[in-house]
Amino acid sequence: MSSATQSQINITVGWGLLERVMMSTVFTMPCYVFLFINGTMLFTLRSKSVFRETSRYILLYNLLFADTVLLVQGQLMYILAAFKVTLTYPVCGVLIMLANLNTVISPLTLLVMSLERCVAVCYPLKHATIVTIRNTEVAIIVVWTSSALNIFTKVILLLNFRFEELQSLQMKRFCGKESMLLNQMSELYDKCFTYCLFLSTGVTVSCSYMGVILVARSASTDKASKARNTLLLHLVQLGLSLCSTVYSPIIIAISKVLDRTILMHLPSVFYVGLIIFPRCLSSLIYGVRDQTIRPVLLYNLCFQRKCSLCLSRPDKY
Known part of the structure; x- marks a missing residue:
């Protein structure tokens, strides 16, 4: 009886590990795809002088x-959590601070990009004077400095915590943003x-959007x-980014009303929808819609070989 019970436990543990591997593979594949697209997009933006010398492409x-x-x-972080690996407080702190650094950079850069588009449409004669390479570099420095x-x-604030009162620096919970608060x-x-950041960014992008709408209605130009x-899509990006910052509270709130079986896979679904997807929107927005980037991006995605998706030769850009 003891041997049968032990065998059943081994099978259960084996299936648990197999399920974690399978689910992790399914939910991490989109991340690898978007990492490839983002990496190709980064290479594309450094491959041509027109991208290196244009403010909106630098942003x-x-x-x-x-x-x-x-x-x-x-x-x-997802792989570590999926396989139940815990970290020490110092290692987790470094990872979380790195994430916080880039989490702030994204909405602030969207703010600057929205202002650039607003100036280009509302003040076309002053655009070349206001939006220069030097001013763009200053804006990027301000963004990174603020973050x-x-x-x-x-x-x-974290150093005020009395770490000596902890029995061990090894964390008992998985590493996450809330773990370092x-x-x-x-x-x-x-x-x-967080509230001030997204409120100020949302108001700025919304005002830019309204200004562009007024010009588009009066002028009816394709550029407007x-x-x-583009600004509307930036608002969507901001909304999804805001949802990603309150990822854990959303999971906790939903866990009170959903079945345990469904709840097991809900964090993975939210991970793809709220963490991964917003980080690939920029590549999709500009890679598909921008007529200058699209042929070069497709050319690079095809490993610089002729591809049926390429609409024109990238050499002319």
Whole structure:
């Protein structure tokens, strides 16, 4: 009887491990696909002088870089959680701070990109004077500095926690954003900063969108219409990014009303929809819609070989 029971336990554990491997493979495949697309897009934006010398493509590169780093970091955290691997507080702190750095960079870069599109449509004669390479570089420096100051503040607040009171630096829970909010002050600051960040970014993008709409209605130009659609997609990106910052509270709230069996796979579904998908939207928005990027991107996705999807030769760009 004891031998039969032990065999049943071994089979159960084996199936549990097999299920984790299969589910992890299914839910991580989209991440690998988008990492390939994002990596190709980053290479594309550095391959031609027209991309390196145009402000909106420089801003796009900055946004894609932050999103790609977040994809890699998120994938690593997902695999660790799927196989129930716990980390030490210092290692988890480094990973979370890296994620926080890029999480702030993405919405701030979207803000600058939205303002650039608004200036291009509403003030076309002043666009070349306002949106210069130098001003773009300054804007990117401000974005990174703001994000770095946020991380510095969080580290200072984190150091106020008495780590010597812990029995061990080994974490008992999986590494996550909430795991590093070790005191009430850190939690309060994180909430206030997140709300202010997305509120200010959302208002700025919305105002830019309204300005472009007014111009599009009066002028009815193709450029204004494309800018309007781009800004609308930026608003969608911001919304999804905001949802990704409250990922854990959403899971906790839904867990109170859903069946346990469904709940087992819900975090993985949310991971793909709220963590991975927003980080690939930039490549899809500009890679498909931008007539300058699209042929070069398709050419590079085909490993620089002739492809039926390529609409024209990329050499002319």
